[in-house]
Amino acid sequence: MTLDLSSTPQLTARFDSDATGELIGDGVRETFAEESTERLREAVLGRVGELASAAGRPVQLTVSDDEGDWLLAVQPDGSIGDEAALSAAQSGEHVPVSSRGSLSGGSSSEEVPARDTAAREAPTRESFLHVERPRPDRAKQGVRGALARAGMPLSPSAAELRERIELDAVSRHWAGPRTIAIVNGKGGANKTPTTALLSAVFARNGGSGVLAWDNNETRGTLGWRTEKDEHDSTVQSLLPATDMLMSAGARTADIGHFVHHQNADKYDVLRSNPTMLATEQRISSADFDRLHAVATKFYRLVIIDSGNDESAERWLRMIDHTDQLVIATTALGEHAEAGALLLEALLQRDSHSARLAREAVVIVSQSERTGPAADVRRVATGFEPLARRAVTIPFDPEMHGGRLSFESLAPRTRRAWLHAAAAVADGL
Incomplete structure (x- = not known):
């Protein structure tokens, strides 16, 4: 029919x-x-x-x-x-043409009255400066956006307005550098994907100046899951060059000898060396301070992928330099419990660590091992009394193994990472 x-x-x-x-x-x-x-x-x-x-x-x-x-x-x-x-x-x-989806507007038939003689002798006018003529806010996405482009004045949906607000949040540049630490004492809790994909959201929207730093002495894999430049530099390569890079003669491009640029996602990676034993790449508190000074000289936003040893000097000194704490976890009980115990321990460490714990953002990612999406929501709800925000990321096969690329993620996963990054940005 x-x-x-x-x-x-x-x-x-x-x-x-x-x-x-x-x-x-x-x-x-x-x-x-x-x-x-x-x-x-x-x-x-x-x-x-x-x-x-x-x-x-x-x-x-x-x-x-x-x-x-x-x-x-x-x-x-x-x-x-x-x-x-x-x-x-x-x-x-x-029916006026303008209300029927036409691309052309109507013209007014009203006549402008002539000014009297006195007005012409002493004309007054408004300044051409400071005159704001805001454009009407039209939808850009979905069916509403398609109709708006055809000439129908449809306003954005609530979902589109929320996305615009979050894009504005992650595009912001702050006065002075900011450091974000991605932590969880349990391995496999999604710290590395969280570091890479948050870095991608901030760099793709806010422009250059974002560094993802693998602060891990026990086989950190951030370098394995991101693009590699023509050199093999790691944190160990950068340490002897910190004095040179902090000197007045250092050029912005000099940092390129030690980091690996992500061409599509626009951020840089400072690798650790997963082939070396932990005993061969210990970083002291003083070493970390020198590395962090270089990182914050050349980058506006430093996102640190931490190791699993919460007693290591480099881990503790990372916390001292952190502006925003992020707990990365899956819905597995041991991952979530490790994250919660870490928040509780930081509450007892000192006033700075306690503030970080209270203002933390928890990002709960669904993995192949975590079961239904309801488990992810349950874990996020459980973290709400412990942290400032708890957000969820849906399962996406592109997050599990291989090189991490923001563009390869499904649209709803990209949207979830934008939401997570905006929650982090609110604390900066």
């Missing part, structure tokens, strides 16, 4: 995230499948325009997608308006 508008000019369009959808009218369905969501919207709206033209009257169209539901009017000429345009068209009233 095909759609028939002889009985009632009312249709419902549903759009799914996999570029499929359906058009429903009086119990009859037409299904659509396109190569992209943009093409899907064009196909469905084009079909509604055909139906309105065949019926010779406006069609009421209810659009449903993941942003919500709203009512539109599709005219026989294919133009699109909102509820007011539909009501006006059905009652026979004149």
Whole structure:
């Protein structure tokens, strides 16, 4: 059966995230499948325009997608308006072009009254400076964005507004450098992916000046999971060069001899050496101070992937330099418990560590071993009394093994990492 508008000019369009959808009218369905969501919207709206033209009257169209539901009017000429345009068209009233989805605006017929002689002799004017003419806020995403680009003045959805706020948060530059420590005393708790992907979010949105530092003397794998430059430099290579890099003659590009740039994700990596024994790459408190001084001279944001030994000098000195603490964990009980015990221990260490614990952000990632997503939410809820924020990351195979690349993640995973990074940024 095909759609028939002889009985009632009312249709419902549903759009799914996999570029499929359906058009429903009086119990009859037409299904659509396109190569992209943009093409899907064009196909469905084009079909509604055909139906309105065949019926010779406006069609009421209810659009449903993941942003919500709203009512539109599709005219026989294919133009699109909102509820007011539909009501006006059905009652026979004149519908202004600007409310029917036209790309052109109307012009005013009002005449500007002539100024009197006195006004012309002593003219006054407003300054051309400090005059703000804010542009109307239009939707840019989803169906609302597609219709806004076609000329229909739709405002952003609540979800799009939240995303804009979070993008603004992670794009911010602070006065002075900031240090973020990613911690959990249990191995395999997702510290390295958390370090790399938070670095990617901050660098891709806020620009250069982000360093991911592998502060691990027990086979840290941040270097294995990120891009490598033509050299083999590690933390051990940088240590003898700290005096030179801190000198007045050091150039910004000199740091490139010791770090590995991530071309797509825009941040740099300071590697540890996972092939060396821990005893061969001990870092003292004084060593850490020198490394941190260099890092914060050349970078505005330093994100440190820590080791598992919470008693090591380099680990404790990292905490002393930290501005924002992040607990990385999966929903496995031992990972979550290790993170909680660490927060409790920091509360007892000193006032700075206690503040970090109270203001910590917990990022709970779903892995193949953690079971259903409900377990991830349960762990996050359990951390809420202990930390400032607890956020979740859905399972994504691109996070488990191999090189970490933000662009390779699924859209919902990228969105979750943006949400997590914005929570971290709020503490900086």
